[in-house]
Amino acid sequence: MRDVHIDRLVDIVGERRCLWRPHQVKAYACDGYTAEEGLPRAVVFPETTDEVSRICRYLYENDIPYLPRGAGTGLSGGATPTGGEVVISLARMNKLLAVDFDNLRAVVQPGLVNLTLTRRVAHADCYYAPDPSSQSVCTIGGNFAENAGGSHCLKYGVTTNHVVAAKVVLPDGDVIDVGAPFGDAPGYDLLGLLVGSEGTLGIATEITVRILKKPQALRTALAYFDRVADASDTVTDIIGAGIIPAAIEMMDQLAMQAVDKSNYHVGYPTDIEAVLLIEVDGLAAGVDEVMARVVDICRRHRVREVRVAQSDAERALWWSSRKMAFGAMGRISPDYIVQDGVIPRTRLTEVLQKIDEVSRRYGLRIANVFHAGDGNLHPLILYDSRVPGEAERAVRAGSEVLRACVDAGGSITGEHGVGIEKIGEMTYMFSEDEIDAQRAVKSCFDPKGIVNAGKLIPLPGRCVEVKRAREIIEENWQILNSFPDQASVQVRGAFAQEPGREASTSAQG
Amino acid sequence: MVNEPTAVAEKRSDFRFPDAPEEEKYSVCVHCGFCLEVCPTYQAWGDENHSPRGRVYLIKACAEGELPLDDSVIDPVFTCLDCRACETVCPSGVQVGALVEEARGQVFYARDAEGKRDPIMRFFLRGVFPRPARLRAIRRLMRFYQRSGLRRLARATGMLNVLPAQMREMEDVIPDIGRGPAIDVLPETMAPKGEKKATAALFTGCVMDVFFSDVNEATARVLVRNGVEVRVPKGQLCCGALQVHAGDRDMARVMAKRNIEVFEQSGADYIAINAAGCGAALKEYPELFRDDPAWRDRAVQFSSRVRDISQLLVEVGFDPPKAELPMTVTYHDACHLCHAQKIRYEPRSLLKSVPGLTLREMPDSDRCCGSAGIYNLTHPAMANELLERKMDDVPAGVEAIVMGNPGCMMQIRLGVKRRNQPLRVMHTVEVLDLAYQREGSR
Numbered sequence: 028m029r030d031v032h033i034d035r036l037v038d039i040v041g042e043r044r045c046l047w048r049p050h051q052v053k054a055y056a057c058d059g060y061t062a063e064e065g066l067p068r069a070v071v072f073p074e075t076t077d078e079v080s081r082i083c084r085y086l087y088e089n090d091i092p093y094l095p096r097g098a099g100t101g102l103s104g105g106a107t108p109t110g111g112e113v114v115i116s117l118a119r120m121n122k123l124l125a126v127d128f129d130n131l132r133a134v135v136q137p138g139l140v141n142l143t144l145t146r147r148v149a150h151a152d153c154y155y156a157p158d159p160s161s162q163s164v165c166t167i168g169g170n171f172a173e174n175a176g177g178s179h180c181l182k183y184g185v186t187t188n189h190v191v192a193a194k195v196v197l198p199d200g201d202v203i204d205v206g207a208p209f210g211d212a213p214g215y216d217l218l219g220l221l222v223g224s225e226g227t228l229g230i231a232t233e234i235t236v237r238i239l240k241k242p243q244a245l246r247t248a249l250a251y252f253d254r255v256a257d258a259s260d261t262v263t264d265i266i267g268a269g270i271i272p273a274a275i276e277m278m279d280q281l282a283m284q285a286v287d288k289s290n291y292h293v294g295y296p297t298d299i300e301a302v303l304l305i306e307v308d309g310l311a312a313g314v315d316e317v318m319a320r321v322v323d324i325c326r327r328h329r330v331r332e333v334r335v336a337q338s339d340a341e342r343a344l345w346w347s348s349r350k351m352a353f354g355a356m357g358r359i360s361p362d363y364i365v366q367d368g369v370i371p372r373t374r375l376t377e378v379l380q381k382i383d384e385v386s387r388r389y390g391l392r393i394a395n396v397f398h399a400g401d402g403n404l405h406p407l408i409l410y411d412s413r414v415p416g417e418a419e420r421a422v423r424a425g426s427e428v429l430r431a432c433v434d435a436g437g438s439i440t441g442e443h444g445v446g447i448e449k450i451g452e453m454t455y456m457f458s459e460d461e462i463d464a465q466r467a468v469k470s471c472f473d474p475k476g477i478v479n480a481g482k483l484i485p486l487p488g489r490c491v492e493v494k495r496a497r498e499i500i501e502e503n504w505q506i507l508n509s510f511p512d513q514a515s516v517q518v519r520g521a522f523a524q525e526p527g528r529e530a531s532t533s534a535q536g
Numbered sequence: 537m538v539n540e541p542t543a544v545a546e547k548r549s550d551f552r553f554p555d556a557p558e559e560e561k562y563s564v565c566v567h568c569g570f571c572l573e574v575c576p577t578y579q580a581w582g583d584e585n586h587s588p589r590g591r592v593y594l595i596k597a598c599a600e601g602e603l604p605l606d607d608s609v610i611d612p613v614f615t616c617l618d619c620r621a622c623e624t625v626c627p628s629g630v631q632v633g634a635l636v637e638e639a640r641g642q643v644f645y646a647r648d649a650e651g652k653r654d655p656i657m658r659f660f661l662r663g664v665f666p667r668p669a670r671l672r673a674i675r676r677l678m679r680f681y682q683r684s685g686l687r688r689l690a691r692a693t694g695m696l697n698v699l700p701a702q703m704r705e706m707e708d709v710i711p712d713i714g715r716g717p718a719i720d721v722l723p724e725t726m727a728p729k730g731e732k733k734a735t736a737a738l739f740t741g742c743v744m745d746v747f748f749s750d751v752n753e754a755t756a757r758v759l760v761r762n763g764v765e766v767r768v769p770k771g772q773l774c775c776g777a778l779q780v781h782a783g784d785r786d787m788a789r790v791m792a793k794r795n796i797e798v799f800e801q802s803g804a805d806y807i808a809i810n811a812a813g814c815g816a817a818l819k820e821y822p823e824l825f826r827d828d829p830a831w832r833d834r835a836v837q838f839s840s841r842v843r844d845i846s847q848l849l850v851e852v853g854f855d856p857p858k859a860e861l862p863m864t865v866t867y868h869d870a871c872h873l874c875h876a877q878k879i880r881y882e883p884r885s886l887l888k889s890v891p892g893l894t895l896r897e898m899p900d901s902d903r904c905c906g907s908a909g910i911y912n913l914t915h916p917a918m919a920n921e922l923l924e925r926k927m928d929d930v931p932a933g934v935e936a937i938v939m940g941n942p943g944c945m946m947q948i949r950l951g952v953k954r955r956n957q958p959l960r961v962m963h964t965v966e967v968l969d970l971a972y973q974r975e976g977s978r
Contacts, residue, residue, distance in 0.1 A: 046583075048608065050603055050604070050606060050607075050608030051585065051608050053593075053594065053597055053603055053608065054584040054585045054590040054593055054594060054612075058567075059567055059568055061567045070584075072582060072583070098572055098573075099569060099584060100569040116582065116583075116584075118582030118583075119581075119582045138582065140573055142573075161569065161570065163625075164569050165569075286627065288629075289628065290624070290625075290629070291627060351570065351627035352627075353566075353568055353627075354566060354568035354626070354627030354628055355627035355628055356566050356628065357564040357565060357566040357627070357629070357630065358627075361563045361564070361566075362566065363566060413563075
């Protein structure tokens, strides 16, 4: 049953920290993106940098594909095994290694949960700024890999603006330090390259991040709008007025319905098109005045009602309602794909109309929850995987939405990564030369192309390269084929014939 | 490579018995993962298999014929504490507890069908808890054991060493067993003091009445003191929660039917319960009869009258005690009160009404203490880890840890004993009762 490779992994981490029986690894078939699944060959749970390094070295030397995984809350399939990879789970590397309150730095292991860092430094009035909706669960290592954002990134920036240094295990097991805890490290910006590389270039095992002092004061407002266009114009005008709010979030009626059915019930009016959640922070002396200006701008755009939170409990409920909105989709639909497109803020109304048009054309409901201030959209395409054909329709609808974002001058991802979900749209966004440059980087770090392969960067699309890639894969297929059951990938829906998908599925043989 | 839709249809579910996990329950899960960080077993191991999302995924895979009902599903399903913390955070409202209980039912019946039943488990689930006479006998034996000197002898001779460590320790923290179970000691009807506000039929429970009959008596006194007529239906049985948790759903239904009948006859407005686990089970009786319309309706009727004692007192209105009870306490949220029944505010408001009493909150007061029915006997390592964390969280300077569930009371007594701390472990209603008793002695 158990092959020699599993024995070697067990030698490194011990029997209890290695899962390899096919039924035991089933729970690792996908992350938060459930439209595609595949079985890993094994799941290992290292606890130290040295263990990660030894695992990577062994796997790399033996041409065994692998990928890292944090909490598995990613939304683009970055941690989904597609070809029988070994999953390196960093969930047990969850320590806060050091905090330097005077210099506002913290050193964490990758498995530390984002919000846990904030909780552990809160006693000194500090916090960690990037706050993805899943912050109560997702790990800083996962945020590092995906360059995660969050509601407060409008003012404070995304993960890459908060990571200053890291210890990284390279694909072949070598351990390097990148970045600098203070100042700017000379040479190429390898840290900048690694943040957001989706686990394709290495695994960060110690991450040094900035922590911030909590703002002296903050005010949070909830504003109901009859028309999406009025809400969009409000967002544009607030920022145009020189105010940089800590966050401006928008939800549409369908999203409000889902979350209002959950434990995080706010009681939104059922006849409004959009709700804005606006937060301003800063010195106590100024926030009331800034909030008054925000309220005034809302009023100038026909807001139906605007309220400023009167208590921490009220503010917390409004935020929970926003942050739990994705998870609440189960209240109104068995499955969903969340897209992550970015557009210039000023084109919000127009792109939302386009999304609405896609929704009607595909006969699928689309809920919208997003970071309006950043122009970072999250259309949630609702479908039922049990209805034949719906999953494929949802994927195609998502693809159209992303292309509309690119056409509007935006991007196919703001904070969720490309993973397997958006790999087809990479060629829509970038020219062949631009993608070649990215492939060249990948091959420097991972000449064998076995570390989280098939994610982020599409494989060569030109005929001759596809042919050569197939040959290489077939030559190496023996390795994967030793575990036929586990190496099989299941794709919920017929992605194979789709041009963008072809590259990623062919990578699995 | 592409999964054909027909391939799924051809696969056969390994849930072969009636009452299987329902599709509408697991299909609600969108795999977002918000449940991971509140799950005690995931926190301990970081293994997706032992997370709520993982368990639901495995149950779904098993239902769809992707996985057999083997250890890969059974271990995660039985390692679950059934603490329901995941249900509190789940934005989609996945009923993880019900799914896990239904999956355990499949395991229970599969083992029975294969002749692999666990005799000890079956003895307790079918031979003891559903039978009041045997429960009374056990209670009498234990009282005799405690009072006759046999206990000292057993300890002195090392006789107890034959027991597994966890049970040996448990023996040590069993409270002194009172003269008789409340179901026998209390009269069938107790008139309220002052103007009558309502009638409540007291659910005395099994473990509660064997080990903590004092709490039952205190409950009756507090209700009477607050203008509630108390009835004690003598024909009632154990609630069946242990059976549901273990997967013995048929036995649970037998017991539920008897209780529904008995409490219907009591004619009371409310059914008062002071054990969180039992309260949750009583409120979830309709779940047991989902395929039986006649009984489901009666179960719905029954469940709508069930109130935790703290909830009932707040609902009918209670008199704040007039005497001072100078005490500093902390409150532990029993999982089946806070997560399953969503009762957090009521017990605290009772405690805060006591003059002189200071309530000092403990961090993560709603994290499971590891008791979880008989989990501390079946999974001692995990239970001990959780108990250690719970004891670490007890704030300095408190004199008592207060809670509303007998399982937690036993477990936390064990924690107190291990740390040799001068701490009392009390039921919420006992604190209130103590305060009322002081009124008389003023």
